[in-house]
Amino acid sequence: MCAQEVPPHQPSEPSQPGHPSQSGQPSQAVGRTVLDERDIARALTRISHEILERNKGGRDLVLLGIPSRGVPLAHRIAERIEAVEGYAVPVGSLDVTMYRDDLRLKPARALMRTDIPADGIDDRVVVLVDDVLFSGRTIRAALDALNDVGRPSAVRLAVLVDRGHRELPIRADFVGKNLPTSLVERVQVRLADTDGVDAVTISEGTGGEAAR
Amino acid sequence: MKRHLLSAADLTRDDAELVLSTAAELRDLADRPIKKLPALRGRTVVNLFFEDSTRTRISFEAAAKRLSADVINFAAKGSSVSKGESLKDTALTLEAMGADAVVVRHGASGAPHRLAHSGWVRSSVVNAGDGTHEHPTQALLDAFTLYRHLGVDDRGRFRPGGLEGRRVAIVGDVLHSRVARSNALLLQTLGAEVTLVAPPTLLPVGVETWPVDTSYDIDRVLPGVDAVMMLRVQRERMNGGFFPTPREYSRRYGLDARRMATLQDHTIVMHPGPMVRGMEITADVADSDRSVIVEQVTNGVAVRMAVLYLLLGGNESGA
């Protein structure tokens, strides 16, 4: 079968020719840490409050994390919202693999979990959650995927890191940290759930590294 | 990693589990209002069926369409008398139409092999059943069905290695069954233990070299298995001397309510269809709670979607 085995640490950023790889190699700390565990926790707390503020409460919210690292982030946001508002916001995941615009550039990729909460997304405010916002193509794919699932009343985007270099007119509503980067740099997000530690690092990519 | 799916033996354990985990994701699509994914948009899948089979053809057609592929159905009569509609001629026509994948069912064992290796076509070839040789997507959907009942974790999620050590009995006309061959190969790849149950006349020569157990005694085997797969047995086989009468066959090898009661509580009953009710399986067994026969059909679409996606969803050159 033409299929590429994808290890669990695949970043949600689609491949770009010329962009350095962002494959998560667990526990390899290379480069400088721009967000440590506490920074990440504070950022998520702030994002959770911003979501509630903007939405005027937690009613009608649905959080959908984009696999793989968007999912634990979505769950953490949901926990914080529950702690504040006192009830559980539906959380799920939305795999965008089939909607990618670069499917044909590589062998068929393994699918990841799509888990839409039981009450669906019609007439709700969907907050997409991802770790890094880069070219914007993943989010474009997520919007197309959402379209086939239902009709939300609104779609918002929360990301832990916005590193710039948009290729499409996409912007985040809630941002943990704005990280201006150059194209040759690698941004690596590691989370305890998947990588054993919470940290965001920036490093110099080596020339000729294969784009993912 | 290959371009074609011709035999269950083509799949490594990783390959097979990838198909099954992909199918698990795709199965949920059936519950959505819009049952479509864009992954194969612009691809053309041809159903090349030389043998009548509405059920399998529709399953492949649904699978391709749900992935947004274009589907062309080609029903050909493959008799050696009408040389004008030979396999080669048909293949060359399809190649000229630009097929990306050809799903082929043919009465001659090895026909998909010829199609894939002759140089007549450049598309991916999926074997939808060739003679008495193999039917790999049937084996995959059977394995998928087994996983859903026997191989999931406590959250109901697909668990790699979930069929390790599970026992499956395959009962019936093994000699003439491509489903049996593919299942024997695939289940063994996935770590399950297979026992073939049939009268001696319906077991192939050389079966002792297959990675399976065999038995002539269904009553001894049934209580120990986690799943029993009944194969279709045609009454006409009686004329070839394979068994004296259909009555004797069903008495000695048929799954009726009495035999079903000897199964363990969790054991499921499967059948690739179409069934010969009253021959290898009675109506009350086929319609019982243990029977997952209808579910197999639903699973078939998801599994075939996974196969088509993994063969065609990326670029053709493979890993």
Next chain:
Amino acid sequence: MSTYLIQNVSVLGGEPQDLLLVDGVVADAAGAASAVADGAEVVDGTGLIALPGLVDLHTHLREPGREDAETVESGTAAAARGGFTAVHAMANTDPVADTAGVVEQVWRLGREAGHCDVFPVGAVTVGLAGQRLAELGAMADSAARVRVFSDDGKCVHDAVLMRRALEYVKAFDGVVAQHAQEPRLTEGAQMNEGELSGRLGLAGWPAVAEEAIIARDVLLAEHVGSRLHVCHVSTAGSVELIRWAKAKAAEDGSWEVTAEVCPHHLLLTDELAATYDPIYKVNPPLRTARDVEALRAGLADGTIDVVATDHAPHPHEDKDCEWAAAAFGMLGLETALSIVQETMVDPGLLDWAGVADRMSTVPARIGRLDDHGRGLKVGAPAHVVLYDPSVRRTVDPAASASLSRNTPYRGMELPGRVVATFLRGVPTVLDGALV
């Protein structure tokens, strides 16, 4: 008539010597010098083996009826290139060669083509239908002087009919050549029955279907005191049966069993069917390595008397399809000697004198040919093959003289090459090419 002097050639693998062919007959080599002075053509035989012209007991020339696959002209051309000076053309043509008229037609076509002598085989039963005897006597008395009778392609499976045929041919020293295949055990059969056929889903052709018929026919031949020839022996069990039969016949002397093996059964096994490529589909089918070993041993010790090609040409569309739809059969005339060298001579199982015996002397004797199989002694008709065993060549189907291309050896490297073939002292092949 011309004169040819072949110099310095290894006759039957022996010490190099001169071979002089004068007026269609092998002459005393002492006359070499004066022959040269009189303008004899000189052929340099250095490094070559000289064998008597090969005689094939089993060839399909397809004419009349299937001229799209082969004609007498093209088939005999292929035969000459393979070193054959005589071929027996099997009767399963269209119309079937079951009358004096058809066998005479084939015989005449052979004479006109002139590449080698053609001895038509007469059908045992009318239309090969296995119901009643054909006019065997008429065919024997015809210009074709048929002595070998066979329903090859089909088995004479009716025991009474086989008995009658064995009895009847005694009147004219004929021989019944049986294609041993019990039809009910082999209905729809596609390949050797064994572990592989079960896995591949191809209906099996069990060895017992061949052996059971051979056992029966041997006992019939003994019972009526006649000659039986077994076509294309393919299994170890058949070899054992024939060994047993010959031991019995030796005690008696009133009856005889002979047997042939085809080159492909000396080299290829049923493993090749796993490719589903019908180029490997043949009847009887390719068998296991154990069978191949037994056949080679049987040919070496004389249990199997002859090598016969069963050259079976088929047009492209009969092989360029799925296995079940394909015709049975492989080409064989042009590669036979090379395969015998590869499987028997080079491994030391048979020497060149043995090759001459199995491929010329004995087949001619079985076919009761006066003019062939008399070796290379002075006075014998000048049927000669010059063969170079030292080269290796890759088999190229396109280079064949046959009209068909169904050789299973395409792309394989085989030893040896026929350099020249002489039919009654006249070359049909020189320098490896048809004259």
